Amino acid sequence: MDTDYKYIEELLEKYQECKTSLEEEETLRLFFTSGQVPEQWLSYRYLFCYQQAQQSIGLGEKFDEKLLAMLEVPVVKARRITLRTRLAPLFKSAAVIAILIGVTHIIHHSFVPEEMDYNYDAYTDTYDDPQVAYQEVSSALEMLSERINRTRQQVDTITVAQVISETIVE
Secondary structure (H helix, E strand, O other), X not given: OHHHHHHHHHHHHHHHOOOOOHHHHHHHHHHHHOOOOOHHHHHHHHHHHHXXXXXXXXXXXXXXXXXXXXXXXXXXOOOOOOHHHHHHHHHHHHHHHHHHHHHHHHHHHHHOXXXXXXXXXXOOOOOOXXXXXXXXXHHHHHHHHXXXXXXXXXXXXXXXXXXXXXXXXX
């Protein structure tokens, strides 16, 4: 008996190092699943019993059917592709480029002012007398100031009217 235990112990060491053959593993399986096992090797008994129990469990009757159903490729009919459908992405990209060029053109002309002519020699004075030119500029600035003040008053009255109407509503 002692020699059997020594042989089983050697086989267990080989098993832990993954160096056993299939026949040696079968010997271990037979040893641990039949008969008495020393206390120190009870954990191995549970391992080999579990392995044997798992081997008896099959895949089931419908396993093959399920696997084949998953592997079968559905038949796909070929579609007819016209020249128009082939070129549709090209048309779309051309339209996007045209829109971008148009938007860029609009933005450029609305935000970037046209070049100013800074040739001061080409300009001529409209007034010969500086005093008359000063009075004209002063009257134009006064008129501008009056309109700005009038606009401010209108905004203030609108704001006051809104505040009053909001307080009445509440």
